[in-house]
Amino acid sequence: MINKLKNLGPGIIITSAFIGPGTVTICTLAGINYGYSLIWCIVFSILATCYLQEISSRLGIISRKGLSEILIDIDNTLIRRIIIGIIFLSLFVGNAAYESGNISGTVMGLETFIGSIEISLLNYKVNIIPIVIGSFLAIIIGNGSYKFFEKVLVFLVFTMSITFVLVAITSTPSIEDLLSGLKPDVTESNFIYVIGLIGTTVVPYNLFLHSYVAKKRWVTEKDYKTSVYDTVISIVIGGIISLSIIITAASSQISINQNEIKNAVDLGNHLSPTLGSFSKYFISIGLFCAGITSSITAPIATSYALSGIFKYKAEWSDKIFKRVAYIIIIIGVVFSSINYNPILVIKLAQFVNGLFLPFIAIFLIWSVNKRNIMGNYVNSKFYNLLGILIVLISIVISYRSLILI
Numbered sequence: 001m002i003n004k005l006k007n008l009g010p011g012i013i014i015t016s017a018f019i020g021p022g023t024v025t026i027c028t029l030a031g032i033n034y035g036y037s038l039i040w041c042i043v044f045s046i047l048a049t050c051y052l053q054e055i056s057s058r059l060g061i062i063s064r065k066g067l068s069e070i071l072i073d074i075d076n077t078l079i080r081r082i083i084i085g086i087i088f089l090s091l092f093v094g095n096a097a098y099e100s101g102n103i104s105g106t107v108m109g110l111e112t113f114i115g116s117i118e119i120s121l122l123n124y125k126v127n128i129i130p131i132v133i134g135s136f137l138a139i140i141i142g143n144g145s146y147k148f149f150e151k152v153l154v155f156l157v158f159t160m161s162i163t164f165v166l167v168a169i170t171s172t173p174s175i176e177d178l179l180s181g182l183k184p185d186v187t188e189s190n191f192i193y194v195i196g197l198i199g200t201t202v203v204p205y206n207l208f209l210h211s212y213v214a215k216k217r218w219v220t221e222k223d224y225k226t227s228v229y230d231t232v233i234s235i236v237i238g239g240i241i242s243l244s245i246i247i248t249a250a251s252s253q254i255s256i257n258q259n260e261i262k263n264a265v266d267l268g269n270h271l272s273p274t275l276g277s278f279s280k281y282f283i284s285i286g287l288f289c290a291g292i293t294s295s296i297t298a299p300i301a302t303s304y305a306l307s308g309i310f311k312y313k314a315e316w317s318d319k320i321f322k323r324v325a326y327i328i329i330i331i332g333v334v335f336s337s338i339n340y341n342p343i344l345v346i347k348l349a350q351f352v353n354g355l356f357l358p359f360i361a362i363f364l365i366w367s368v369n370k371r372n373i374m375g376n377y378v379n380s381k382f383y384n385l386l387g388i389l390i391v392l393i394s395i396v397i398s399y400r401s402l403i404l405i
Contacts, residue, residue: 009150010213011234014206016153019238020294021105023200027242030193031249039181041194045201046239048390053210054231055364060211061218062377067211068308095302099332103130106291112284127337134333141325160289163282168244171251208305299325358394
């Protein structure tokens with residue numbers, strides 16, 4: 001097991017990408033508003049993520065192509081153009097919106113320790129901290145390498161895991177209440193959170209990112225088995241983090257005013273009587289780690305995915321690869337610096353992600369069943385049935401959510 005943990009890499013990158021400020025925020029609000037009742041949603045999301053990310057990883061390792069490269073190899077011109085348009089809009093525009101939330105979340109966690117630093121510019125208040133964070137991200141991408149990128153994210157994810165799990169344990173949850181949360185239930189009041197929790201865990205850009213980083217890390221077909229362990233262990237770690245946040249918020253549901261909790265830092269400020277004065281710092285450390293990891297992965301994922309469309313090298317050394325990442329960072333810095341509130345946009349993006357999950361799952365299952373792409377590594381009948389079950393559950397949840405709108 002120790003050797004398996006040492007080999008964690010691409011999977012942890014995916015975990016660092018989906019555990020961002022959006023996840024921390026929506027898990028906090030889900031716990032505050034609905035207690036433990038949405039734990040089942042995280043369990044389903046983690047199972048679905050393990051399945052889909054394993055397919056994405058296998059696709060990259062065996063075919064030696066990224067997901068976007070496989071998409072644009074489709075023979076039908078009309079379908080190919082539609083897919084390219086969707087990839088560009090969802091990844092470039094969507095990730096730019098996410099990046100503003102990621103940087104804002106990083107700032108939120110950091111301001112607990114250093115406070116806010118603002119200047120007046122043309123009658124606008126401009127926050128300096130996002131600019132500093134954006135510069136730091138640009139330096140990492142401009143001068144770093146994939147191996148350095150991987151090591152930094154592994155460290156940050158484990159730091160984030162420890163902080164959130166410790167806070168959850170000290171909140172002394174009821175085992176009976178935890179078990180009651182495993183019963184699926186979608187109602188008129190909670191459906192937005194159901195879709196949001198799924199959308200913040202099964203993230204479309206991660207499917208593109210994983211196929212690229214997996215083929216970079218795992219070079220031969222013999223590495224495939226190791227990659228499965230990497231994927232499952234890493235995604236489960238992410239699930240534990242999400243569950244810890246929900247548990248912490250749900251355990252404090254009775255003792256605090258729900259209307260006063262808008263984000264994780266607010267939760268930390270209200271936990272002092274229960275967990276002690278350092279509680280807000282624990283949660284702020286976790287939020288900072290969540291923000292900085294997602295702030296790094298979002299621009300990198302965009303660069304990897306768009307490389308297949310615009311035919312530039314999916315390498316850190318490539319100038320266009322870096323430029324695409326820089327643009328995403330700049331957009332995120334601009335919006336977060338002018339005190340733009342990204343929470344509503346992040347929630348909407350997560351909701352849309354959840355609705356599109358069935359379509360993405362269907363395409364992935366179709367891809368890994370093509371022998372001209374996967375050879376002997378096509379899906380087994382059992383694995384296809386498992387995939388169909390995940391798709392059907394996703395469709396039911398999406399349909400239920402649509403009729404409740």
